[in-house]
Amino acid sequence: MSFKAKWNRDKLAKKREKGFRGYPVATVAFYGPDDKRASKVSVGIIPAEGSDVAEVERWNSDTSDVRNDAGIVEAVLCFVELHGAKTIVGVDRIIGCPHEEGLDYPEGQACQKCSYWAGRDRWSGVVTQG
Numbered sequence: 001m002s003f004k005a006k007w008n009r010d011k012l013a014k015k016r017e018k019g020f021r022g023y024p025v026a027t028v029a030f031y032g033p034d035d036k037r038a039s040k041v042s043v044g045i046i047p048a049e050g051s052d053v054a055e056v057e058r059w060n061s062d063t064s065d066v067r068n069d070a071g072i073v074e075a076v077l078c079f080v081e082l083h084g085a086k087t088i089v090g091v092d093r094i095i096g097c098p099h100e101e102g103l104d105y106p107e108g109q110a111c112q113k114c115s116y117w118a119g120r121d122r123w124s125g126v127v128t129q130g
Helices: 003-017 070-082
Strands: 025-031 040-046 055-060 087-094
Touching (some): 003 070, 003 087, 025 070, 040 070
Antiparallel strands (some): 025 040, 040 055
């Protein structure tokens, strides 16, 4: 990983670790075909308490882990700054399949491309059904 990639990743992590600092809030979520490589990051902006997500941006990579991709992490930071987010929330792990239910595969079914996540709790990673 390049120095710039590590610096950007650490900057994002430090902002997340500061806790709630006010609105707008940026939500950052990582997705991947398994729990090892994040192939997608999704960032949403919640402008005020009680409001829905107003802006969403997604970045994908077929080859790199988006958490370690200097260009993608820099773009995430720019998006967050562009929208004036005072708080960043999220977890530093992959929380599910990068494909979207209802768009990339049928509602109520498991993704055919990401068998790792079938029957698995996306927050704990524990297999919940066989």
